Amino acid sequence: MSTSPDEELAQSADQDFDALRDRYRSERDKRLRADGNEQYVEVVGQFEHYVNDPYVDGPLEREALQEDVEVLVIGGGFGGLQAAARLRGVGVEDIRIVEKGGDFGGTWYWNRYPGAQCDIESYIYLPLLEELGYVPTEKYVRAREILDYSQSIGRHFDLYRGALFQTEVTGMRWDEEIDRWIVSTNRGDALRARFVTMANGPLNRPKLPGIPGIHDYKGHTFHTSRWDYDYTGGNPNGNLDRLSKKTIAVIGTGATAIQCVPFLGEAAKKLLVFQRTPSSVDVRGNSPTDAEWAADLQPGWHKHRMENFNGLVSGVPQSEDLVHDGWTDLIGKMVNRFKEASQAGKIDVPQIMEKANFDKMNEIRSRVDEFVDDPILAEKLKPYYPMFCKRPTFNDDYLPTFNRGNVELIDTNGKGVDRITEKGLVVAGVEYEVDCIIFATGFEVGTSYARRSGYEITGRNGVTLSKKWSEGMSSLHGMQSRGFPNCFLMHMSQAAFTANFPHLLEELTTHLSHVIGHALSEGYRTVEVSESAEEAWVETILEKGAGAMGALGGAECTPGYYNNEGQPNPGAARSAPYGGGSIEFFKLLADWRSEGSFQGLEFKT
Numbered sequence: 001m002s003t004s005p006d007e008e009l010a011q012s013a014d015q016d017f018d019a020l021r022d023r024y025r026s027e028r029d030k031r032l033r034a035d036g037n038e039q040y041v042e043v044v045g046q047f048e049h050y051v052n053d054p055y056v057d058g059p060l061e062r063e064a065l066q067e068d069v070e071v072l073v074i075g076g077g078f079g080g081l082q083a084a085a086r087l088r089g090v091g092v093e094d095i096r097i098v099e100k101g102g103d104f105g106g107t108w109y110w111n112r113y114p115g116a117q118c119d120i121e122s123y124i125y126l127p128l129l130e131e132l133g134y135v136p137t138e139k140y141v142r143a144r145e146i147l148d149y150s151q152s153i154g155r156h157f158d159l160y161r162g163a164l165f166q167t168e169v170t171g172m173r174w175d176e177e178i179d180r181w182i183v184s185t186n187r188g189d190a191l192r193a194r195f196v197t198m199a200n201g202p203l204n205r206p207k208l209p210g211i212p213g214i215h216d217y218k219g220h221t222f223h224t225s226r227w228d229y230d231y232t233g234g235n236p237n238g239n240l241d242r243l244s245k246k247t248i249a250v251i252g253t254g255a256t257a258i259q260c261v262p263f264l265g266e267a268a269k270k271l272l273v274f275q276r277t278p279s280s281v282d283v284r285g286n287s288p289t290d291a292e293w294a295a296d297l298q299p300g301w302h303k304h305r306m307e308n309f310n311g312l313v314s315g316v317p318q319s320e321d322l323v324h325d326g327w328t329d330l331i332g333k334m335v336n337r338f339k340e341a342s343q344a345g346k347i348d349v350p351q352i353m354e355k356a357n358f359d360k361m362n363e364i365r366s367r368v369d370e371f372v373d374d375p376i377l378a379e380k381l382k383p384y385y386p387m388f389c390k391r392p393t394f395n396d397d398y399l400p401t402f403n404r405g406n407v408e409l410i411d412t413n414g415k416g417v418d419r420i421t422e423k424g425l426v427v428a429g430v431e432y433e434v435d436c437i438i439f440a441t442g443f444e445v446g447t448s449y450a451r452r453s454g455y456e457i458t459g460r461n462g463v464t465l466s467k468k469w470s471e472g473m474s475s476l477h478g479m480q481s482r483g484f485p486n487c488f489l490m491h492m493s494q495a496a497f498t499a500n501f502p503h504l505l506e507e508l509t510t511h512l513s514h515v516i517g518h519a520l521s522e523g524y525r526t527v528e529v530s531e532s533a534e535e536a537w538v539e540t541i542l543e544k545g546a547g548a549m550g551a552l553g554g555a556e557c558t559p560g561y562y563n564n565e566g567q568p569n570p571g572a573a574r575s576a577p578y579g580g581g582s583i584e585f586f587k588l589l590a591d592w593r594s595e596g597s598f599q600g601l602e603f604k605t
């Protein structure tokens with residue numbers, strides 16, 4: 001029986017996909033390592049200086065405080081600012097934000113490396129835009145504008161009143177006698193807080209690779225989240241004029257490196273980029289904001305746009321694609337494949353998703369050939385894993401940087417840098433001498449909540465949160481845990497995953513301010529999750545499965561922080577985001593609030 005040309009084409013595509021699947025598996029297998037998260041070094045002891053604040057003139061002098069506060073918010077990034085703004089909205093006046101940095105901004109306070117820019121559209125990424133009457137100046141704004149905007153939120157909601165900057169929480173302990181948290185800080189404060197909201201941020205603690213010899217290096221080093229402009233010269237817009245006689249090494253090729261490498265390539269005498277796994281680098285497509293469009297925005301536009309994006313990246317078709325970028329493009333490809341399949345009368349959802357993913361990644365790999373002149377080099381820069389195994393990146397200057405004569409890619413074939421010596425780095429037996437090593441090696445993710453927060457939380461009867469969660473996390477909606485009254489957490493675990501993290505924060509802070517507002521207006525001293533509600537929520541998390549995170553990537557993912565560095569994680573099922581997806585989770589919270597009985601919470605006067 002003869003096959004039609006269409007069928008032949010489909011068969012050859014299937015063979016290509018089989019080959020790709022094999023390639024993905026072999027790329028994953030060669031990167032898997034038994035030490036998982038243990039391969040990284042914690043920034044303590046002799047590494048502590050990596051987290052010093054380079055953006056303040058010196059320590060701030062002030063008296064230690066011992067006082068009552070109604071709501072204490074830990075963290076002055078988006079999460080803390082959104083929480084405080086929403087608390088103002090329910091009438092809470094007495095709010096103190098405790099922040100380690102010298103001002104508001106969180107991620108955007110710390111990450112000021114050259115080229116830092118948001119990679120989610122700024123019209124949906126920046127929170128509270130309608131409240132502030134602000135429209136960002138570009139589709140993807142630069143870090144400075146986001147930092148300035150964070151400070152505007154602080155001014156708009158009068159949050160500088162009561163803010164404690166350059167202050168780190170060192171511990172918090174529930175005091176049964178007074179029904180308050182005693183929050184201690186590195187400045188000797190003992191704040192007696194009725195409620196505590198923890199907005200520590202998901203990626204706040206820089207990590208270093210535990211490369212043998214890392215202690216031995218004698219040259220200059222820093223982590224990208226504490227950029228040393230004294231050493232490089234210039235500013236976040238570039239002009240790193242002190243590097244013209246320097247040989248610089250960058251370790252890491254994740255979302256941060258993609259943004260700063262073009263600036264380093266332009267400025268350094270010689271730049272060596274040490275790559276373990278290439279990123280997927282899609283088109284940036286930035287543009288200034290159209291003033292007419294901005295003037296025409298109708299009330300409710302911000303939430304509507306966030307929800308449209310979230311729908312698309314959650315795989316829920318929308319009547320239009322408002323954001324129309326690299327995140328929503330993959331989903332567009334899936335929808336097209338669905339249409340083709342339904343016309344042919346055979347719908348196989350996992351197969352359609354996988355093929356759309358292959359299409360998208362083929363497109364990403366073709367872009368490398370388009371922008372990198374040397375085909376051998378281009379091959380090394382191509383990512384061979386499914387999209388969403390790692391954070392996708394968007395940049396128009398990264399790939400062409402490798403055409404420069406002063407820039408060299410040192411591809412480690414998935415192994416990482418072998419060794420660091422007094423003078424430089426060793427890969428495959430070759431030592432590369434450098435003046436400075438810049439660690440673009442990211443942030444802690446898979447470590448314990450207390451370690452990442454930097455302090456322990458001691459609840460009723462002296463039980464710590466680390467102890468309670470040592471066998472797995474338990475909470476209601478990811479936010480409240482029994483034994484820790486009046487304490488609210490903000491993260492994805494047992495809550496929801498969305499690519500646009502401030503959208504999650506918006507929903508969580510609306511919810512927690514609703515609960516705190518109710519407790520305060522009714523004169524309750526404590527609010528705590530009931531045992532049965534907590535158990536039921538943990539059951540729901542387990543029943544609903546692993547959740548959206550990684551669902552688009554799957555088992556062929558190379559290791560990284562999205563999949564616990566490819567290692568089995570016994571606690572993963574319990575600390576997963578809600579498996580029904582963020583849209584369902586946000587609705588569930590909204591329904592819970594409208595139902596009105598504060599189901600699962602115990603209030604006490």
Ligand code: NDP
Pocket residue numbers: 117118119120203209210211251252253254255256257259274275276277391412415416417440441442443559560561
């Ligand atoms: P990542 O964790 O994404 O990247 C760390 C990099 O270091 C990876 O390329 C990793 O390789 C590499 N690495 C680790 N150990 C070694 C080693 N021993 N030898 C060689 N290379 C090594 O950190 P980033 O700071 O790039 O990004 C963190 C997150 O911050 C992003 O995922 C994103 O969520 C966010 N971000 C957001 C931005 C925005 O615009 N909104 C911009 C920048 C970051 P491997 O992949 O093999 O592990």
